[in-house]
Amino acid sequence: MNDLIIVGGGPAGVAGGVYAARKRLKTLLVAEEIGGQSVVSEGIENWIGATKLSGGELAKSFEAQLEALAGAPGSTLELALGERAAKLERAASGFRLATQSGKTFDTHAVLIASGAGRRKLEVPGAEQFENKGLTYCASCDGPLFAGMDVAVVGGGNAGFETALQLLAYCKSVTLIHRHKEFKADPVTVEKAKAHANMHLLPNAEPVEVVGEQFVTGLKYKERDSKEVQLLPVAGIFVEAGVVPNTDFAKDLLALDAVGRIAVDAKSQRASVEGVWAAGDATDELYHQNNIAAGDGVKALEDIYLWLKKR
Numbered sequence: 159m160n161d162l163i164i165v166g167g168g169p170a171g172v173a174g175g176v177y178a179a180r181k182r183l184k185t186l187l188v189a190e191e192i193g194g195q196s197v198v199s200e201g202i203e204n205w206i207g208a209t210k211l212s213g214g215e216l217a218k219s220f221e222a223q224l225e226a227l228a229g230a231p232g233s234t235l236e237l238a239l240g241e242r243a244a245k246l247e248r249a250a251s252g253f254r255l256a257t258q259s260g261k262t263f264d265t266h267a268v269l270i271a272s273g274a275g276r277r278k279l280e281v282p283g284a285e286q287f288e289n290k291g292l293t294y295c296a297s298c299d300g301p302l303f304a305g306m307d308v309a310v311v312g313g314g315n316a317g318f319e320t321a322l323q324l325l326a327y328c329k330s331v332t333l334i335h336r337h338k339e340f341k342a343d344p345v346t347v348e349k350a351k352a353h354a355n356m357h358l359l360p361n362a363e364p365v366e367v368v369g370e371q372f373v374t375g376l377k378y379k380e381r382d383s384k385e386v387q388l389l390p391v392a393g394i395f396v397e398a399g400v401v402p403n404t405d406f407a408k409d410l411l412a413l414d415a416v417g418r419i420a421v422d423a424k425s426q427r428a429s430v431e432g433v434w435a436a437g438d439a440t441d442e443l444y445h446q447n448n449i450a451a452g453d454g455v456k457a458l459e460d461i462y463l464w465l466k467k468r
């Protein structure tokens with residue numbers, strides 16, 4: 159029987175794991191992989207304490223710290239990496255977590271730090287051309303489009319970061335955003351605008367991905383005029399937001415309309431006693447690595463006191 163199971167290996171889960179180990183709670187950290195969403199980022203410049211590091215470097219530092227703590231003499235932290243949480247339910251004296259590989263683990267308390275994944279583009283042709291010109295990972299696939307015209311869907315930080323990466327080697331980058339104002343930080347928008355081969359299409363929405371064997375274009379609608387235009391591109395990079403990874407807990411906890419776990423912001427407690435949640439899986443307003451890590455720490459302070467009072 160564990161004191162605590164943490165689900166997730168992004169900044170929220172890793173911070174929770176570090177604090178749990180130092181508080182000597184018998185803890186199992188279950189994660190598909192260590193690092194979290196920004197693992198694909200070329201440069202993270204706002205992780206406190208590091209001027210600049212890549213997402214890969216951040217992930218390595220997380221893994222090294224967890225492994226050092228789990229491997230230390232008398233450690234109470236155990237790692238179950240490569241495991242995907244499939245179902246969380248109540249059990250005799252706490253909760254039972256079942257994983258997709260068929261394992262089950264019991265615990266008194268749970269911290270859900272399973273973050274979020276990419277929102278899919280839901281227009282005709284998007285599914286058909288996924289990985290045939292339409293992609294959700296610029297760092298993975300971007301270089302395949304060197305010298306070509308490409309589009310980025312989404313005007314938040316992830317959209318502009320993607321555009322900046324692609325501008326280094328693509329012939330042109332056109333960023334489409336459904337609103338008039340971009341959601342990205344102004345400094346990032348200005349950086350992208352400074353490139354001669356960067357084009358912005360605000361107030362427009364994609365309506366169809368077209369192609370033959372591979373993508374040849376993106377049809378979009380200008381939202382004011384309602385006119386549909388064709389943008390000839392060989393690549394489409396979708397950065398249209400995220401969906402929380404909370405399916406495994408949906409029968410146990412109160413979620414908001416988009417599936418995020420409702421938490422008390424002071425303590426990170428979820429709607430069921432004994433369950434906490436941290437980071438992008440929750441209904442908090444801001445999504446950042448430092449915030450997710452802070453949430454994980456806050457949750458552990460509360461979990462520790464709760465376990466000791468039981």
Ligand SMILES: Cc1cc2nc3c(=O)[nH]c(=O)nc-3n(C[C@H](O)[C@H](O)[C@H](O)COP(=O)(O)OP(=O)(O)OC[C@H]3O[C@@H](n4cnc5c(N)ncnc54)[C@H](O)[C@@H]3O)c2cc1C
Pocket residue numbers: 165166167168169170171188189190191192193194195196197198199201202203204205241242243244271272273274275316319403406436437438439445446447448450
């Ligand atoms: C491209 C990109 C760049 C970004 N750049 C920055 C930046 O520069 N600075 C910044 O502060 N923020 C940045 N962000 C935002 C930041 O990455 C997130 O806010 C942060 O990662 C949230 O952390 P988290 O721990 O809550 O969840 P996540 O990072 O989403 O981590 C979730 C973890 O849970 C695991 N997991 C998911 N489902 C399951 C399951 N069912 N079972 C087991 N494990 C599971 C995953 O493998 C992962 O380890 C960026 C985001 C993106 C997409």
